[in-house]
Amino acid sequence: MNRRKFIKDTSILLGGLSLPVASSSLFSSCAKQELFKISLAEWSLHRELFSKKIDHLDFISLAKTEFGISAVEYVNSFFFDKATNKAYLREMKARSDDYGVLNLLIMCDNEGSIGDQDKVKQSKAIDNPFCPAAIFFL
Numbered sequence: 623m624n625r626r627k628f629i630k631d632t633s634i635l636l637g638g639l640s641l642p643v644a645s646s647s648l649f650s651s652c653a654k655q656e657l658f659k660i661s662l663a664e665w666s667l668h669r670e671l672f673s674k675k676i677d678h679l680d681f682i683s684l685a686k687t688e689f690g691i692s693a694v695e696y697v698n699s700f701f702f703d704k705a706t707n708k709a710y711l712r713e714m715k716a717r718s719d720d721y722g723v724l725n726l727l728i729m730c731d732n733e734g735s736i737g738d739q740d741k742v743k744q745s746k747a748i749d750n751p752f753c754p755a756a757i758f759f760l
Contacts, residue, residue: 664729668697682721694724694725696727
């Protein structure tokens with residue numbers, strides 16, 4: 623090995639070794655931002671909800687305080703009988719506002735298909751209780 627090649631290779635090696643240190647100090651002052659924003663689906667806690675260990679209205683606070691998540695996705699099965707109860711829906715909205723949690727969607731079972739080719743079935747699906755409930759959260 624000649625002297626020039628040795629100096630070149632050594633310079634490249636030392637430069638490469640110092641790069642992680644320089645880059646970490648260079649970017650350490652940058653604000654760290656979450657790579658992904660996620661939401662919590664209510665179904666994730668379905669066993670606790672069905673067994674009544676968790677109340678549906680407490681799902682919002684659990685998402686925020688226990689898991690640090692600021693967006694939720696509901697399942698109509700857990701408040702099916704409350705779909706037209708405006709006071710209950712207002713309470714859900716108030717709790718989500720209090721915790722700074724976004725209400726993203728309501729997963730609906732047993733409501734029909736709003737994309738049904740049969741216009742009568744489609745109209746029935748749209749008139750089912752959870753279509754108006756979903757609009758309440760907008």
